[in-house]
Amino acid sequence: MKITDIRATTVTVPIEAPLRHANGCHWGRFVRTIVEVETDEGLVGLGEMGGGGESAEAAFRALKTYLVGHDPARLEELRFLISNPTASLYNNRMLMLAAIEFACLDVLGQKWGVSVSEILGGRLRERVPFASYLFFRYPNPQTGKGEVRTIEQLVESAQSLKESYGFTSHKLKGGVFPPKYELECYQALAAALEGDRFRFDPNVVWSTETAIWFGHEIRNIRNDYLEDPVFGLNGMRHVREKVRMPLATNTVVINFEQLAANVLNQAVDVVLLDTTFWGGIRACIKAAAVCETFQLDVAVHSSGELGIQLATMLHLGAVIPNLSFAADAHYHHLTDDIIEGGKLKYEQGAIAVPSGPGLGVKLDHDKVGAYRDLYRRLGSYAYDRDPLRPGWTPVIPNDRWADPRDARAPKIPY
Numbered sequence: 001m002k003i004t005d006i007r008a009t010t011v012t013v014p015i016e017a018p019l020r021h022a023n024g025c026h027w028g029r030f031v032r033t034i035v036e037v038e039t040d041e042g043l044v045g046l047g048e049m050g051g052g053g054e055s056a057e058a059a060f061r062a063l064k065t066y067l068v069g070h071d072p073a074r075l076e077e078l079r080f081l082i083s084n085p086t087a088s089l090y091n092n093r094m095l096m097l098a099a100i101e102f103a104c105l106d107v108l109g110q111k112w113g114v115s116v117s118e119i120l121g122g123r124l125r126e127r128v129p130f131a132s133y134l135f136f137r138y139p140n141p142q143t144g145k146g147e148v149r150t151i152e153q154l155v156e157s158a159q160s161l162k163e164s165y166g167f168t169s170h171k172l173k174g175g176v177f178p179p180k181y182e183l184e185c186y187q188a189l190a191a192a193l194e195g196d197r198f199r200f201d202p203n204v205v206w207s208t209e210t211a212i213w214f215g216h217e218i219r220n221i222r223n224d225y226l227e228d229p230v231f232g233l234n235g236m237r238h239v240r241e242k243v244r245m246p247l248a249t250n251t252v253v254i255n256f257e258q259l260a261a262n263v264l265n266q267a268v269d270v271v272l273l274d275t276t277f278w279g280g281i282r283a284c285i286k287a288a289a290v291c292e293t294f295q296l297d298v299a300v301h302s303s304g305e306l307g308i309q310l311a312t313m314l315h316l317g318a319v320i321p322n323l324s325f326a327a328d329a330h331y332h333h334l335t336d337d338i339i340e341g342g343k344l345k346y347e348q349g350a351i352a353v354p355s356g357p358g359l360g361v362k363l364d365h366d367k368v369g370a371y372r373d374l375y376r377r378l379g380s381y382a383y384d385r386d387p388l389r390p391g392w393t394p395v396i397p398n399d400r401w402a403d404p405r406d407a408r409a410p411k412i413p414y
């Protein structure tokens, strides 16, 4: 089988409300590039890539000369073709490699009549558990609803998500407001949902001393882990020496060199595997195997997925033995999806692994067209800017926090 064409389409899909994070904001929608890899046997595989609110169409068009004529089954060669480690110093294509790998695996599954998880070792579980993903949010620009800024709003949003989707583990994305205020938020959450489990992620913007203080203050909460409290393996190691709970990362162990460094001199307990950051599902499975050998826990990271990438996360979650925690997904913030049948469903906090051949999801071409048009109307957004803080540059460690008493709502095209 040979690849004959590659198509990329940028879509933007609305989310319930703009999501605030330590470095900026998702401005009321996700921008994703949908990739279709076509073969000489008429099979079309699907991939997906994010990219900080921008389109990657042009970059995928430029890959065509690399890919046309390549056998989609030669996945190991694909890695060197697209993302050779020294050539990558000039052209970092790790996320693109991931999107193409998803599509090639999807093609192979369709050809062989098996799901991607069957290709990748076989399923250990049919459903992957997820945590709720709680963000501070600006209100929806159209309805004025959906704001999460006060403690009451946060607790209410967590209770409502638990009620709707059955989550028993909850992740709070912080790093937006002063740490003391976010500590009160996290404690209130844990008190309101007693018996559930919790995880906090300030996206590396704290000082080491703040992280140690926060870690001590939350000792009595049922924490899954404290995620990326500070930046860098050395900072994490320093925090880990002083705080008695697992530390997790999706920022400083995202390749095999960093994983080796963490094994040789441990700084992190839980490695959050992202099928895009690592360059594909297979790389995540290899990393999970290294973690298994050294008895490090793993979980599945979310980078703002639509249904195609969510399917890669589900197939990954299905095949790795050491999936020790519920996976993360932004998915429940979306108002819609571009796959046939609409959004995949949560049941009791879990999503069933798609059972059809390949990734097991198909494009709804009407929806792709509609959300492509929406992208053309709204354009890109600056993921690492906050619409209400135009002069703000987040630094690490940060001391330029947003004010939780500031109830203004940004005017964002929607």
Ligand SMILES: [Mg+2]
Pocket (backbone or CB within 6 Å): 201, 203, 227, 228, 249, 250
């Ligand atoms: Mg994180």
